[in-house]
Amino acid sequence: MPPWVVADIHRVEARELRPGQVGRAVRDLRQYARDSHRVGSAASLGCPCCEPGTRWTLEVALQALPPRSRVALRALLRPFDDEIRRKTLPDPTAPPDSPWWERRVAY
Numbered sequence: 218m219p220p221w222v223v224a225d226i227h228r229v230e231a232r233e234l235r236p237g238q239v240g241r242a243v244r245d246l247r248q249y250a251r252d253s254h255r256v257g258s259a260a261s262l263g264c265p266c267c268e269p270g271t272r273w274t275l276e277v278a279l280q281a282l283p284p285r286s287r288v289a290l291r292a293l294l295r296p297f298d299d300e301i302r303r304k305t306l307p308d309p310t311a312p313p314d315s316p317w318w319e320r321r322v323a324y
Contacts, residue, residue, distance in 0.1 A: 225286035242274040250300040
């Protein structure tokens with residue numbers, strides 16, 4: 218990531234998350250993308266009712282980042298999100314207004 222993106226992420230972590238939380242979430246998402254076919258549900262990526270999980274943490278960061286940094290972080294996450302979508306199926310029982318990662322199940 219360019220230094221200006223990292224600086225913006227540090228500012229977001231200081232205000233809305235914890236130091237290092239975005240980096241850990243990116244690593245966890247990468248690992249989940251590799252193993253998502255083995256997991257029973259993508260809901261393990263986090264839910265707003267509980268402790269925010271991996272994908273929720275990243276969504277908080279994305280929403281709080283300035284536009285240019287948001288684009289850079291989304292570009293980093295896109296291959297992992299695409300892999301999770303490829304390895305999972307839509308959950309017909311999930312609420313339609315839930316984030317996409319909560320509407321996926323392993324097949």
